[in-house]
Amino acid sequence: MTICTLRHNRLEERCLWSRWSDGGLGAFFWEAWAKEVICAGKHLNSVPEGFSSDAKRLDLSYNKLKTVGRRQFSGLPLLQELDLSDNLISMMEVEAFQGLQNLRTLRIKNNRLKIIPVGVFSGLSTLRFLDLSQNEILVFLDYTFKDMSSLQILEATENDLVFISQRAFVGLANVVELNLDRSNLTSIPTEALSQLPSLARLRILRLTIPAIPNNAFRRLHRLRSLVISSWPTLDTLASNSLIGLNLTSLVISNCNLSQIPYPALRHLVYLRYLDLSYNPITAIQGNLLGDLLRLQELHLAGGSLLRIDPGAFKGLTNFRMLNVSSNQLSTLEETAFHSVGNLQVLRLDGNPLSCDCRLLWVVRRRLRLNFDGAQPTCAYPDAVRLRQFRDFSEKELPRLFTCRPARIQDRRPQEAKVEEGTTVLFSCKADGDPAPAITWISSHRNVISATGRIRVLPNGTLEVRYAQVQDSGSYQCLAGNAAGNDSLKVGLYVKGVPRNRSIPIFIDDAWIEPTHMTQTANSSSQMAKPYPFDAKTLIIATTMGFLSFLSSVAICFVFMFFWSQSKGQIKHTATIDFVPRSSMGGGGEGSEGGRFTMKLI
Template sequence: MTCWLQLLSLHLVLLNGAPGAGCPARCECAPQLRSVVCHRRRLTAIPEGIPTETRILELNRNRIRCLNPGDLAPYPLLEELDLSENIIAHVEPGAFGNLLHLQTLRLRGNQLKLIPPGVFTKLGNLTLLDLSENKLVILLDHMFQDLRNLKRLEVGDNDLVFISQRAFSGLLALEELTLERCNLTTLSGESLAHLQSLGALRLRYLGIPALEEHNFRRLPGLLHLEIDNWPLLEEVAASSLQGLNLSSLSVTYTNISAVPAAALRHLAYLTSLNLSYNPISTVPRGSFRDLVRLRELHLAGALLAVVEPQAFLGLRQIRLLNLSNNLLATLEESTFHSVNTLETLRVDGNPLACDCRLLWIVQRRKTLNFDGRLPSCATPAEVRGDALRALPDSTLFEYFVCRKPKIRERRLQHVTATEGQAVSFFCRAEGEPEPSIAWVTPQHQVVTGASGGRTRVLLGGTLEIREAQAQDSGTYVCVASNAGGNDTYFATLMVHPGANRTLGPGEAGDLAARNDTQPPRFPLDLTTILVSTAMGCITFLGVVLFCFLLLFVWSRGRGQHKSNFSVEYSFRKVDGPAAAAGQGGARKFNMKMI
């Protein structure tokens, strides 16, 4: 009996291992993996003959049109089901009702326009759901209600125009969500609020014009946020990222033209930041001062022309800096909090001027990692095209030397103007590298070429004041600076009120109000001063004569009083013969009282 049992067991093993046993004619089966692959077989329905113990079923790239209840009921042990790139337009509720062990479901690249409630009922073990590249228009309330263990959801590349507020309710374990290539014009913070475990959110190719304050406020666990290809996004509001504890943020291929410093101020735990491929031309001082944990910063292809001194102030742990493919002529050491932590630097693709401002890179050229893309010189002509790493040490004393700025034509400029006139002050400086010119106004405001308003610095360093006003009067300081030092120059301006200037309606009202509240002012000229002086002198002389007259009358009427007296005195007696010889008698003199 035992021998018969052994032979029967061996026969069953041979049957299970035989190729093609229990497998549909147009599919490939792997019994050891319990998988059935019916890839690209032009199937219009689920084929018959699939083993009931199958765990992996691939039916992608076929012509299946719909899924009805019972179509997949014979395969309760399925763990992975791939129905991608069919022409499925309808999925009836209960179509997956018997797949209690299903973990991965792919419906990518079909014709689904609407998924009714109940389609994903009983899929409590599902961890990945891919609905991308369909024609979904709306995500209904409670659409994913029973997917309590779902960790990754792909709904990108659809025709979505609206996501209801409770569409994501029930997704308690969702960690990754991707929304891309949709027709969404707004992002509902109420919809995302149900995703308490969300760790990564990818928002790509969307026509949303702004990030609102409440979009991500209720996602405390979000660590990675990616915003990519939002052509209508021009600004990141200061409070749009408030409340997040992001470790990675990527905002690329948008239309923002400035570093969103106010929004970044709240991200104290950020370690990676990517602002590449945005039309950002300048990195101002202290743009990242609050990102004390930042280790990677990417600003590639961002049209950068200027990185101001101390632009990277506060980045104490920076390891990787990518500024490739911009318009930078230099990158000074003063832009960093410290260059000692820097390990990888990408400045290739920039028209670099090899002068003393890049000396710190040349000195570290053998230890810095350029990620295989060596930066090269654009100027001067003698080293054009040469890689910084290949430059010999002898060039350090020939090209990497600075010359302090010197302002030419230092003659004093004292300008007197009338209100409303345009005023210009000239300031020309020479040095190596070429100095930058800035002006300091009497109000201690720094005016540069990037400044706006009535006062601005033109190319060449000329200060232009349009429509000069009285408060513009004072001393202006021209400051020419480069890596070698700076030089200063002073100019003065006096602005007088315009005599024939026509007052506007508002100015006329203000003038009338001042005339009612202020005492009248009298102009002073030479005649007025002479008359006032003469009247003062006459008054003073009259008072003096009057006093003398009173004294004269009093002295005449005082009577026969004694007006003089005699005083007699004698010297003190001193011992000794010398004193006795010089000692005389008593002395007398008369004194008269006046």
């Protein structure tokens, strides 16, 4: 005798499963008022029969069921919830759930399904929740879910999906949430997803796709939350990959992004929550997130952040929370924010922070800012090492959180008067705490970069290679840190040289020696001569051509002669009569005719 539990109005009663005298499976005998039937973990090998027709919930989980036959539950028209999870089901027949016209929830989690035949879910027009997770499903075929017009949530995580047909989701007009996880998809099923016009939440986890192409989520205008996580090879988002979406929440975590995908994000003007955690991102650059006008939270924990540039959050008037914990940041300057007064939550823990004047603004707000239970800790200098921000008193802040302004060490005048083609170096060394940044300004008031003919070397030295007359002028070195700036001007005067002197010329990112150019020009001139052959060559060529022509003609005549001889008796003469025209044109009646004979060869 097997005992199952019957529940009715939260009161539990026991019901007995009897066996007929012939040893076959008997029927369940339930009272007419039965509502819930709990037969979980009863080692059932098949679905029993005889359930009361007014049952609202049936739990057959944790058994040994292997198949679900056609119209298996047709006698339960009032059933609203069916749980077949954690069995050994490998096959479901077409119309397996036909007759369950009131079913709202169907769980088939953790079974052995590999394929779902089209028509299995026919008749489930009222179903709202379907869980197919933790099976071995390989493919979703066209029209697999076509009769499920009321479905709202589809769980398809942890399957072996290799393909989702373009029309697999046809008919799912009301699905608002789709979860895919641990599949073998090699591309985003764009066409299939576009059949879900009401989709609001999409989670795609643990794929091996390296890039998200343009228009990957087209026609998903109602999508509000997108989660892309644990794609270890994902390193690229095309600039229009998220175009057309009106997301309010975006998570791209545990991937391989080396930088924030600014071009892809700029379209998301409704975005409020952005999580890029656990990516090898090294910097948050300045003035590139301004299009995200409604952004309130940014999470970039567990990355490789080395710096957050000034103006990184410029224009973000609604910005409330920043989580950059467990990175490699040494500081976070106040100038990164549009307004630090709006900031409510800041996570800086897990960074090698240098506690100097750049972090003074954070420490002074340590009582108002919410550190989410994880206090920032100083790593440098040694005097405050391992001290948490909350441990500092207000009196010691001016003494400990200090900086030394940038100062250029050698301020002796530097002027160079050189001839064209000379390489010139201008030194600019500075010290300070923190270490100052060196910037050079050209005579045309432009910032000089680290590449090109005129460039700034890693040690801060200005290099002018192969100086030209137009390079003349004054150049300014700027050394600056959080505590202050210093500057130094140098002068360069370049004298022109005679044109016959060899001076390299910079063309197309390469230097070309004038001697080489001259040689090239001479070669071109020689190749442009109007008569490339002498008279002797011309005579020989003409003679050979004439002899070749005569040989060809002779061969033709010989061939024609032998051909005519092979035709037998041939007439060798031809007589031709003619009538001459008058001098006035056209022959008259009085004109006399003539005749001549032609000999044929």
